[in-house]
Amino acid sequence: MTSGGSARGATTTARRSAPCGLRRLRRFPRPSQRFKPVGRVLELACGTGIWSEQLLLSASHLTALDGPPEMLTINAAARLQQSARARYIHADIFAWRREEQFDVVFFGFWLSHVPLERFTAFWQLVGSCLAPDGRVFFVDSCHEQTSTAVDHRLPEAEATVLRRRLNDGPEFQIYKVFYDPRELTERLHKLGWHFDIRQTEHYFLYGTGH
Numbered sequence: 001m002t003s004g005g006s007a008r009g010a011t012t013t014a015r016r017s018a019p020c021g022l023r024r025l026r027r028f029p030r031p032s033q034r035f036k037p038v039g040r041v042l043e044l045a046c047g048t049g050i051w052s053e054q055l056l057l058s059a060s061h062l063t064a065l066d067g068p069p070e071m072l073t074i075n076a077a078a079r080l081q082q083s084a085r086a087r088y089i090h091a092d093i094f095a096w097r098r099e100e101q102f103d104v105v106f107f108g109f110w111l112s113h114v115p116l117e118r119f120t121a122f123w124q125l126v127g128s129c130l131a132p133d134g135r136v137f138f139v140d141s142c143h144e145q146t147s148t149a150v151d152h153r154l155p156e157a158e159a160t161v162l163r164r165r166l167n168d169g170p171e172f173q174i175y176k177v178f179y180d181p182r183e184l185t186e187r188l189h190k191l192g193w194h195f196d197i198r199q200t201e202h203y204f205l206y207g208t209g210h
Contacts, residue, residue: 035104035135035137035208036058037055037058037059037103037104037106037135037137038058038059038060038103038104039059039060039061039102039103039104040059040060040061040063040100040101040102040103040104040131041055041059041061041062041063041102041103041104041105041106042062042063042065042098042102042104042105042106042129043055043062043063043064043065043105043106043107043108044065044066044093044105044106044107044110044126045065045066045067045093045107045108045109045110045113046064046065046066046071046072046075046088047066047071047075047108047109048071048074048075048078049064049074049075049078049079050108051106051108051139052064052075052079052086053078053079055106056079056082056085056086059085059104060085061085061086061087062085062086062087063086063087063088063089063102064086064087064088064089065088065089065090065091065093065096066089066090066091066093067090067091067092067093069090072088072089072090075088076088093110093122093125094118094121094122096125097125097128098125098128098129101128101129101130101131101134102129102130102131102134103130103131103133103134103135104134104135104136104137105126105129105130105134105135105136105137106136106137106138107138107139108138108139108140109139109140109141110138110140111138111140111177111179112140112141112176112177112178112179113176113177114177116177119187120191123188123191123193127192127193130210133210134210135208135209135210136193136195136207136208136209136210137206137207137208138206138207139204139205139206140179140204140205140206141178141203141204141205142178142179142199142200142203142204142205179205181197181198181199181205181207182197184197184205184207185197185207188209193209193210194209194210195207195208195209196208196209197209
């Protein structure tokens, strides 16, 4: 399995080519519709902007952070008309330290790539980013056999390594945790969080909390 910078690169590629696709994302109740992310919003692991576009529908200002600069470039280029309300930060999420606090912290399809040994530290970072009465919303993938390509094999739900093969042939392994809603809720509760975590009929896990 890859590690260090190469692991981040593999995760980046996986996020870019995630099998759920845009058609499945359109079936998901977008955060702007269900959660209403208003005020100052921080998006971690923003990627090319699938969620950034939705967050800007209600946010007064969006700070979008990611490690791969090419993702930030694509994201920013697609939102030129909203550039006055968006700021982009190129940083390693695990090393970044906030300079301000936010009303909302959002991350889509990122929590499942956080190594278990960094789980607590990651949520401490999220907590430090929240203003008083701040809220968190996240979306991720659940263990669903039909979510992967027909020639890919989805590992057992307890596995933490997922094999991905790109269309042009290269194959790699990425870190991937499939969470059970109840177990994740209990784990976050032990860290002092209060979350409502749900699973859609297919593909998606999502949670709101503070």
